[in-house]
Amino acid sequence: MKVKFWGVSGSIASPCTSQMIRSKAETLLLDASNEDIKDEDSIQKFLDSRPFHQVGTYKGSTSCVQVIPDSGDTLIFDCGTGGRALGLALMGTPLGRGQGTAHVFFTHLHWDHISGFPFFTPAYIPGNKINIYGVSESLIESFPKQMAYPFFPVLFDQLGADVSFRELEEKEVVNIGELVIENERLYHPQVSHAYSVVEGDKKVVYMTDSEFNFANMELIQKAIEFCKDADVFIFDCQFTFADTISKMDWGHSSVFTGIDIATAAGVKKLVLFHHEPSYDDNKIDKIIEEGLIYKGKVGNESLEIVGGYEGLELEC
Ligand SMILES: [Zn+2]
Numbered sequence: 001m002k003v004k005f006w007g008v009s010g011s012i013a014s015p016c017t018s019q020m021i022r023s024k025a026e027t028l029l030l031d032a033s034n035e036d037i038k039d040e041d042s043i044q045k046f047l048d049s050r051p052f053h054q055v056g057t058y059k060g061s062t063s064c065v066q067v068i069p070d071s072g073d074t075l076i077f078d079c080g081t082g083g084r085a086l087g088l089a090l091m092g093t094p095l096g097r098g099q100g101t102a103h104v105f106f107t108h109l110h111w112d113h114i115s116g117f118p119f120f121t122p123a124y125i126p127g128n129k130i131n132i133y134g135v136s137e138s139l140i141e142s143f144p145k146q147m148a149y150p151f152f153p154v155l156f157d158q159l160g161a162d163v164s165f166r167e168l169e170e171k172e173v174v175n176i177g178e179l180v181i182e183n184e185r186l187y188h189p190q191v192s193h194a195y196s197v198v199e200g201d202k203k204v205v206y207m208t209d210s211e212f213n214f215a216n217m218e219l220i221q222k223a224i225e226f227c228k229d230a231d232v233f234i235f236d237c238q239f240t241f242a243d244t245i246s247k248m249d250w251g252h253s254s255v256f257t258g259i260d261i262a263t264a265a266g267v268k269k270l271v272l273f274h275h276e277p278s279y280d281d282n283k284i285d286k287i288i289e290e291g292l293i294y295k296g297k298v299g300n301e302s303l304e305i306v307g308g309y310e311g312l313e314l315e316c
């Protein structure tokens with residue numbers, strides 16, 4: 001099973017600005033020696049040796065994660081603005097010929113998690129089946145609403161694919177072939193739900209838009225049980241520790257909470273996700289560095305910590 005990231009920005013799309021790109025270029029040029037740039041190989045080696053914030057970006061589109069099971073099923077978790085690029089990539093599969101099925105699970109219906117759906121090209125192709133899942137009473141009415149006049153030029157009813165909805169109960173298990181998908185309620189304005197995907201002995205947990213505080217230990221305990229032995233744990237690490245205090249009840253967490261849950265649950269890999277749009281790449285790399293120090297303090301050196309970015313692909 002693999003996981004691929006198509007959108008990782010929290011709350012609103014937040015691309016790198018020209019000034020940010022220029023600043024990265026300036027830093028690299030100032031630091032490079034003649035030896036570093038003498039040929040193609042040495043340039044690649046130099047770039048590989050630099051911190052991620054100088055040569056890449058955590059910024060861009062909002063939440064959209066693809067889980068690629070060995071079964072070949074198409075599983076998508078949230079369809080924020082990253083859903084546009086994912087839809088285009090899927091045009092090279094049976095979904096591009098009107099012969100495919102996509103299963104799209106929604107954590108909740110905030111804009112940053114649904115606004116890529118009207119740009120998801122496979123939904124326009126007759127013959128495709130798009131199965132939408134979510135634990136929300138507003139699921140069925142919300143998708144036509146975001147495409148209603150005058151918000152979008154195409155109405156939901158004009159989509160070519162057969163789009164169906166399945167309103168899930170809390171804790172309801174979904175089976176797709178051999179895949180088992182479960183959900184868990186999270187604390188977030190208007191509520192959000194985490195999902196886990198299990199295929200054989202591999203497990204991925206997608207837990208975003210979730211706030212935890214130590215006044216509610218029951219919630220933390222449930223999250224730990226839900227993440228038990230996950231190979232990949234994608235977690236809302238939107239805030240620094242200071243921002244989790246000043247933005248209490250905004251519904252987001254920090255890398256420290258992610259490490260605490262991952263450690264108690266025996267998770268192998270923690271992916272920082274739903275990055276705060278006002279933070280630059282340097283700041284997000286600093287949050288990861290603080291996480292690396294913290295995991296040592298809690299005695300969990302084996303935990304792998306990865307900053308989510310568009311295009312990142314992980315093997316379970
Ligand atoms: Zn969000």
Ligand SMILES: [Zn+2]
Pocket residue numbers: 108110188192209251
């Ligand atoms: Zn939200």
